[in-house]
Amino acid sequence: MATALPVCYHGAISMKQCEDLLGAKHKDGAYLIRDSETIQGAMCLCVYKQRVVYTYRLMQTHTGHYMLMTAGHVKETFFKTLDDLIRHFKKRNQGLAMHLRHSVKRKTAMLITLPRAPQPPQPPAPPNEGDDDDYENVPSSDYVEVLPP
Numbered sequence: 001m002a003t004a005l006p007v008c009y010h011g012a013i014s015m016k017q018c019e020d021l022l023g024a025k026h027k028d029g030a031y032l033i034r035d036s037e038t039i040q041g042a043m044c045l046c047v048y049k050q051r052v053v054y055t056y057r058l059m060q061t062h063t064g065h066y067m068l069m070t071a072g073h074v075k076e077t078f079f080k081t082l083d084d085l086i087r088h089f090k091k092r093n094q095g096l097a098m099h100l101r102h103s104v105k106r107k108t109a110m111l112i113t114l115p116r117a118p119q120p121p122q123p124p125a126p127p128n129e130g131d132d133d134d135y136e137n138v139p140s141s142d143y144v145e146v147l148p149p
Contacts, residue, residue: 006082008103009033009043015055021104022048029101033058033082045089049098056096058085070095 010018012035022030028049036042036057043058045068057069065078066085079085090100 006033006086006103007105008086009082010104010106011035018044018046019053022046022053023051025102025104027102029098030104031086031100031102032104045085047096047098047100052097054097058082068095 008031010021010032013021015037018032018034021032025048030048032046034044034046036044039057041060043060045056045058047054047056058066059069060066061078065080066082067076067078068085068089070076077088079088086100086103088094089096092099
């Protein structure tokens with residue numbers, strides 16, 4: 001069962017849009033999560049502090065857990081959900097430039113489209129009697145049958 005994404009998740013917004021949203025909040029500890037522009041499948045946790053936006057890369061493991069990419073000397077911590085990760089980094093002194101304080105919520109609901117399973121090919125419909133009369137005496141092999149996707 002999929003878990004809902006937190007309301008601070010803004011999807012595929014640019015770094016500039018992110019900075020504008022956080023700057024408009026103008027509060028130290030304002031944060032949001034967005035999709036990474038450089039690494040497909042990765043996300044960014046962006047935190048505002050003293051008119052600077054700090055960006056931390058979030059990765060999801062093959063088991064579905066989330067982790068914040070850290071420097072070599074900091075122990076990596078794994079979280080079952082993004083909400084767990086946010087809860088953890090709301091505490092002071094967890095390694096961020098500023099602990100998370102003010103969620104910047106997205107204004108609209110997000111429509112997330114999951115990939116659909118491929119549909120088996122459908123057999124062509126049998127030709128109707130008398131259809132040949134509608135065409136200009138062209139052999140039927142010259143026509144291409146178009147099926148809906």
